[in-house]
Amino acid sequence: MKQRLITGIIAGIIFLGFCVIGNMPFHLLVLGMSLIGYYEFVRMIKVRPFSGIATLGFLGVFMIMFPWKLLKITYTPQWELIWILLFLLMLMTVLSKNRINIAQISLLLLGVLYIGSGFYFIAESRHAADGYGLFWTFLLLFSIWASDAGAYFVGKQWGRNKLWPAISPNKTVEGALGGIIIAILIALIFAACSGGLLGYGRAVLIGLTCAVIGQLGDLIQSAYKRAYNIKDSGKLLPGHGGILDRCDSWIIVFPFVHIVMLLPY
Template sequence: MKQRIITGLVAAVLFLGPCLAGGLWFHGLVLIMSVIGYYEFVRMTKTSPWSGAGLLGFIGVILLVFPWKLLGSPFVPDTLQLIWPLMLLFLFVTVVSKNQININQAALLFLGAVYIGIGFSYIAESRNTPDGHGLFWTFLLLFSIWASDAGAYFTGRRWGRNKLWPAISPNKTVEGALGGVLIAIVVAVLFALFSGGLLSIGLAVLLGASCAVIGQMGDLVQSAYKRVYGIKDSGTLLPGHGGILDRCDSWITVFPFVHILMLLPFY
């Protein structure tokens, strides 16, 4: 527990500085996190990160998360313009390698690149929203996710009786999940109350619930594929916490969800 607390505090400080600074500082940090996350994913699949297919995935992640707008690039590709060529290149790899990288491996690595690349790209975009309140929205989503995690843990320990999904994550309970949703909503409503009219109570309830439900599903997704590969953590970068994907599994599902469904009020 002591190691977890120390690692958590150090990580929070290292993350908070660039987050407050915004701009390229935060986007650069998120880009580094995405590359480490993909490295963890590739290692889990038992594929060499330095193989042709592995390197192709890294390129895909970098292009998806790259700060095109912040650097004033005249060409700012949309997601489809990156995903389709990336998919085609992964299919070509199966031919060029004469099936040493087969379609199953190519599909898995492509899925990981899209899952991680899009997830982290929306985390970066949230800090630089067009309404100029990116720090508020980033903190709202992060604190709602963290509130859901903490609420689910403590509620589950105190009142948990019914297993939520024992085949995937045996320690999670229905009571804990519901507690996580409730606490996330409370935190989001508190943000609304102190937002000066930026966020309505009704939208805060929707966002809090979304962060909790989608975040918990993101956590279960991570648990599901780690169970397939028989591992406890995606990596060892954060002692006591695991890897980047272990800490950001909820982030990379929640942030794209609220943006793509245009749940934030500036859309």
């Protein structure tokens, strides 16, 4: 627990520091995190990280995360990039005479979409066009962290009913509800300090979303780690595991709030 706390504080301070700096340093940090996350994913699904098909996946994540807008390059990869990557991966099944199979390339493409889109929207939040990217990024991060902390401490103190024991045996219904309430309170505090930028109704929705979708993101990762019989996705962060272990909620919440247009910009 002590190691986990120390690592969390240090990593949090570094990440929040880059959030404050913003612009290219922040984007490059998030790009690096996305590539490390994809490396963890590739290893988990038992594909050699530096094989040809894995390299295509890394290239896909890199292209999604490349700072096109910051470099004022008008082209931004969208569906055409996904199609090209899909075509090349499927072509590898032909060229390898099915030594590389459809299951492998499907998982690699899934990883590109899951990890690439997640970190892309983290970067996009900080680069928000309204100029308040730091506020929106902190709002989502602190709401997610509040949900995690609330679920842990409330569940530890009052948890009695298991939430989803087949996937994550330690999570409880009471903890999940505690996480939701605390995340909403944090979002309301942001609204109160926003000078009218964020309304209280929208703050409640954002806090609720960060808690519910964030906990689902946690369960999603728990499910696929259980399928591969691993505890942590990596060992980069002592006491926390890998990048995907630490960012499992982020890479689901950030895309979700953008897609449903919860952020008012």
